[in-house]
Amino acid sequence: MVQGGVAAQARGMTTAPTTKIAVITGASRGLGRSMAEHLAARGWDVVGTYQSRPDAADEVVEAVRAAGRTATFLPFDASDPSSVPAFAGALRARLQETFGREGFDALVNNAGVGLSKPYVDTTGADLDSILDIHVKTPFLLTQALLPLLVDGGQVLNVSSGLATFVGPGMSAYASAKGAIEVLTRYQAQELGSRRIRVNVLRPGAIATDFGGGAVRDNAQYNAAVSAMIALGRPGEADDIGAGVAAILSDDLRWANGTAIELSGGQRL
Numbered sequence: 416m417v418q419g420g421v422a423a424q425a426r427g428m429t430t431a432p433t434t435k436i437a438v439i440t441g442a443s444r445g446l447g448r449s450m451a452e453h454l455a456a457r458g459w460d461v462v463g464t465y466q467s468r469p470d471a472a473d474e475v476v477e478a479v480r481a482a483g484r485t486a487t488f489l490p491f492d493a494s495d496p497s498s499v500p501a502f503a504g505a506l507r508a509r510l511q512e513t514f515g516r517e518g519f520d521a522l523v524n525n526a527g528v529g530l531s532k533p534y535v536d537t538t539g540a541d542l543d544s545i546l547d548i549h550v551k552t553p554f555l556l557t558q559a560l561l562p563l564l565v566d567g568g569q570v571l572n573v574s575s576g577l578a579t580f581v582g583p584g585m586s587a588y589a590s591a592k593g594a595i596e597v598l599t600r601y602q603a604q605e606l607g608s609r610r611i612r613v614n615v616l617r618p619g620a621i622a623t624d625f626g627g628g629a630v631r632d633n634a635q636y637n638a639a640v641s642a643m644i645a646l647g648r649p650g651e652a653d654d655i656g657a658g659v660a661a662i663l664s665d666d667l668r669w670a671n672g673t674a675i676e677l678s679g680g681q682r683l
Contacts, residue, residue, distance in 0.1 A: 449656025619678025
């Protein structure tokens, strides 16, 4: 039951919709879930994606509904770039079915996985997998969804603090995040004629289940990370979710092609 509520606006309305819709990949858990909930609190509706846990997606639908907004979810495997065209078609149909709209207002390329492996042990298959998820799929997905993204809309790519400092065993993951930061600048330049602004979010260490939950669950590792952060603790999912809601608001309407770091001051 990952559908969500009824259409908020009638098809064929001549006035501009008052409610904005965000498409968030990987929105059933962790940072993506927090993004969806914080955006709903600010009046956004949400289309999320999940890979293998429709039950987790249902929980987000209910949380968004409790905030008075509508959420709906579609399955999507970010590790398979060839699935992008089918997803774009499914999204078009879902937007019409659920919201009575032909387009949406913001895309957050959030879905991702970690890889912790020494550079000398990283295989070509490892690299292909990481680049597919963190570079190729966001590259192709944003392309495919541009016809549905409204003029004056937004794209927010998700990077990592590891694109700016070195973490042991993170060469492949960090390289992919470096690539998405470069891509962001090119997208911002080339999509500017449609007034689409494109930024990249650079989270620091976050206490979630990402990467096996080491920051959250390993007390020794948590303490070591906390010592690197000026504010004295790792981030929480809500630190990032609230930040994304702020970035997508009109308050940051002049930010474009910008890397926005939310790290509490990590490795200053």
